Amino acid sequence: MQHRDPIAVxxxxxxxxxxxxxxxxxxxxxxxxxLGESIPTAWIWLIPFVGVIWWYWKYAEGVEHVTQExxxxxLAFILLYTLNIIGQTILQDYFNKVKPSIATxxx
Numbered sequence: 465m466q467h468r469d470p471i472a473v474x475x476x477x478x479x480x481x482x483x484x485x486x487x488x489x490x491x492x493x494x495x496x497x498x499l500g501e502s503i504p505t506a507w508i509w510l511i512p513f514v515g516v517i518w519w520y521w522k523y524a525e526g527v528e529h530v531t532q533e534x535x536x537x538x539l540a541f542i543l544l545y546t547l548n549i550i551g552q553t554i555l556q557d558y559f560n561k562v563k564p565s566i567a568t569x570x571x
Contacts, residue, residue, distance in 0.1 A: 465492070465495050465499075465530065465559040465560070465562045466491075466492075466495060466559075467559075467560050468488075468556050468559075468560070469556075470553045470554070470556040470557045473488055473549075473552055473553050473556045474549055474550065474552070474553040477548075477549035477552060477553075478549060482548075485552055486506070488552055488556075489523070489552070490506045492555075492556075492559065493506065496523075496527070496529075496530050499529075500529075501525075501526035501529060501530065502522075503519075503522050503523050503526045506519065517545070520541055520544050520545050521541055523540075523541075523544065524537040524540035524541035524544065527540040527555060527558070528540060531558045531559070531561070532562075532563075534558060534561070535558045540555060
């Protein structure tokens with residue numbers, strides 16, 4: 465996983481009106497998929513209501529695996545769905561703690 469400053473994730477999410485948050489989610493999804501996850505394309509967000517919830521759930525499952533269960537998938541889902549930019553900031557902090565050997569295995 466790429467190392468990013470959690471504060472920058474938060475500030476850029478606010479300054480861009482959430483556009484960076486979408487970009488961050490898609491980029492980190494791609495990084496997790498390179499580590500063996502199978503998070504679907506973000507185009508699923510276009511399906512009203514269910515698309516975003518299902519995508520966040522699949523993303524949260526990936527977070528649990530990539531962080532080696534240091535962050536529970538249910539908690540990751542709650543952070544993303546309810547706190548959005550703040551949740552992304554917290555997730556990025558966990559991503560930064562992923563062991564480098566795992567993070568560079570597939571890069």
